[in-house]
Every structure is written in C-alpha cells, then in structure tokens.
Amino acid sequence: MAVDDLHPDLTVTRRAPEPEPSFPGFDPVAALDGLGAVWSPDFDAYASGEVGAHQVRCALCETCPCSCPEFGTAEHFALVDRRHGRRT
Numbered sequence: 001m002a003v004d005d006l007h008p009d010l011t012v013t014r015r016a017p018e019p020e021p022s023f024p025g026f027d028p029v030a031a032l033d034g035l036g037a038v039w040s041p042d043f044d045a046y047a048s049g050e051v052g053a054h055q056v057r058c059a060l061c062e063t064c065p066c067s068c069p070e071f072g073t074a075e076h077f078a079l080v081d082r083r084h085g086r087r088t
C-alpha cells in the first residue's frame, strides 16, 4: 500500500510549507552587488550542488586552490583593487 492510499488528506500533511522570507522583497544578491561584492566564477555551480567547495575558484584570485598573496600585503591589496576595478 502506498502512503498516498492511506488517506487523501495525508498528501497535504506530508508536504513542508514553503519557508517565509525573513525580509519580503529583500534580494541579498542585489544588496551585495550594490556593495561591490565580487563572486567566485563557480559560486552558482557550488550553490546548485554541481561542484563541491574544494572545486570553487577563489573570488579574489580566481584560481582553485586559492593562490592569493598573503593577506594584508601590498600585493593582496593590489589584487583586491584590480578585482574591484580600482586603479592603484
């Protein structure tokens, strides 16, 4: 006997309700883009489960594994500026 044969209303109770958005109308991606965020070229593939975290290229240096200069060095800040399209 299938679960759906038990009672016609059972299908309604088995279904989880859609989560309510915490802030209706708020688009977190648009908000981050508005702040000038840069994204890994693989973020969408990661978010959809197509690739694992170990396959995601770095948002800053765009390589996998990350090959960023040491954090806080002049080379690091120069790379940040380049990724954000700022001249140094």
Ligand SMILES: [Zn+2]
Pocket (backbone or CB within 6 Å): 058, 059, 060, 061, 062, 063, 065, 066, 067, 068
């Ligand atoms: Zn990196």
